[in-house]
Amino acid sequence: MHEELLSYKRGSECLLNQKGGKRVLKKKSVVLLLLVTMIAMVLAGCSGGEKAGGDKQAGGDEQVLRIAHLAPLTGSAASYGVQIVQAAKMAVEEINEAGGFTGPNGETIKIEYTEIDETSNSASAIDAARKAVSLDPHAMLGPNRSGGVLAAHSVWQEAKIPTITDGTSQDTTRQGNPYTFRMQISSEYWMPILVKTAVEKYDVKKPAVIYGLNDYSKANWVATEATMPEYELEPVSVQTYNDGDQDFSAQLIAIRDSGADAIFVYGYTPECGKIIRQRTELGMGDVLVFTERASTDPAAVELAGAENFEEVVTSTTLSPGDPDPKVQAFVKKFEEKYNQTISGTHVNHYDSVYILKSIVEKVGLDREKIREELANLKDYEGALAVYGSDEEGNLVHHMATQVFRNGKWELIMKEEYDY
Numbered sequence: 523m524h525e526e527l528l529s530y531k532r533g534s535e536c537l538l539n540q541k542g543g544k545r546v547l548k549k550k551s552v553v554l555l556l557l558v559t560m561i562a563m564v565l566a567g568c569s570g571g572e573k574a575g576g577d578k579q580a581g582g583d584e585q586v587l588r589i590a591h592l593a594p595l596t597g598s599a600a601s602y603g604v605q606i607v608q609a610a611k612m613a614v615e616e617i618n619e620a621g622g623f624t625g626p627n628g629e630t631i632k633i634e635y636t637e638i639d640e641t642s643n644s645a646s647a648i649d650a651a652r653k654a655v656s657l658d659p660h661a662m663l664g665p666n667r668s669g670g671v672l673a674a675h676s677v678w679q680e681a682k683i684p685t686i687t688d689g690t691s692q693d694t695t696r697q698g699n700p701y702t703f704r705m706q707i708s709s710e711y712w713m714p715i716l717v718k719t720a721v722e723k724y725d726v727k728k729p730a731v732i733y734g735l736n737d738y739s740k741a742n743w744v745a746t747e748a749t750m751p752e753y754e755l756e757p758v759s760v761q762t763y764n765d766g767d768q769d770f771s772a773q774l775i776a777i778r779d780s781g782a783d784a785i786f787v788y789g790y791t792p793e794c795g796k797i798i799r800q801r802t803e804l805g806m807g808d809v810l811v812f813t814e815r816a817s818t819d820p821a822a823v824e825l826a827g828a829e830n831f832e833e834v835v836t837s838t839t840l841s842p843g844d845p846d847p848k849v850q851a852f853v854k855k856f857e858e859k860y861n862q863t864i865s866g867t868h869v870n871h872y873d874s875v876y877i878l879k880s881i882v883e884k885v886g887l888d889r890e891k892i893r894e895e896l897a898n899l900k901d902y903e904g905a906l907a908v909y910g911s912d913e914e915g916n917l918v919h920h921m922a923t924q925v926f927r928n929g930k931w932e933l934i935m936k937e938e939y940d941y
Contacts, residue, residue, distance in 0.1 A: 583629045590654035592664030597642025598792050601821035602868040607637045609869035626886050644669030651677035668737040684893040686874045705870045707916040713745035716837040719923040721753045730759040730782035734789035742788040770797045784810040791816050795825025802830040818866035834926045838866040841924040843931040852905045873904030
């Protein structure tokens with residue numbers, strides 16, 4: 523730039539206006555004006571905000587932590603997908619309404635949160651993940667379903683965005699993807715406590731199993747099959763169904779004829795609710811039901827009918843009947859804010875938001891540093907659990923079982939797991 527200006531200055535002087543006796547403005551003055559203007563432009567450019575690193579808002583030191591959240595807001599999983607988003611948004615609103623938080627250099631940081639519908643369909647999770655990445659987030663939450671995680675995990679890996687997912691299939695472990703973390707740990711942790719509860723608390727001797735032909739349900743069955751021999755159990759009947767089925771009478775009659783004293787039911791909310799209702803309609807109300815986190819959804823109770831849901835046992839990471847004061851405070855706050863009964867397990871992303879906040883307070887908005895801190899997370903005390911990352915990126919390290927009794931959930935058993 524300096525050489526160009528000197529060249530321009532050495533050129534012959536020319537007059538802007540020679541007529542009418544007006545004052546002559548020579549080129550030296552033009553050069554000086556151009557030089558001042560160009561220096562001002564360079565200085566203005568140097569003072570601009572940073573895009574990925576700082577994300578400064580106009581007019582000050584305030585910065586933005588961007589979080590994109592993939593959740594099933596339509597389709598068969600929408601009933602608890604909505605609560606997943608509500609829980610995360612509640613945390614975001616609390617943080618922003620308090621004025622944000624302070625970054626490592628004293629800057630004020632607020633959260634920009636965007637939910638994206640993954641539509642309860644594994645294939646659509648790929649497009650949802652791409653949409654999320656296009657928002658240039660510092661971190662992502664979701665997808666919720668195991669199939670969606672398996673389908674889309676390469677999207678956030680290629681973008682190098684740390685992502686806290688919900689998938690519980692053992693196949694949704696990192697699989698070489700260091701950017702994947704799981705707020706819901708693998709089924710191999712969930713099923714032992716469910717089987718243990720069935721044997722030790724209910725003296726189950728002849729279990730049957732019915733599961734859906736999807737990644738989530740099959741993973742639950744595989745983990746159950748591996749656990750049962752530890753308690754000298756063998757299923758007397760194993761039945762399957764397809765997502766979207768409405769009539770389960772053939773499978774239930776086969777289970778009834780097998781002499782089963784309990785059914786392990788695995789599937790998404792709509793199917794679980796209908797299976798539990800049809801079990802009663804077929805005169806099998808005395809056959810106990812042990813099921814998984816999808817059945818903690820209030821919609822499952824509604825589909826089954828509360829009277830048919832009595833004494834149903836589920837595994838969960840959050841039991842609304844847990845007497846822990848922190849859990850009870852969260853449940854009360856959520857139910858008062860949204861005027862609805864809370865779903866167990868599906869609301870841990872409230873803590874995910876606070877975990878990200880605590881990390882950014884320490885290392886700022888650098889994605890790689892956020893990922894490294896998630897990988898090394900230890901003993902973080904959230905509202906719903908104590909979190910620490912193991913080698914597979916699992917963050918939740920307790921499991922519980924609960925029973926639906928007199929219209930409410932009661933905690934049965936709670937176990938902690940090592941990192």
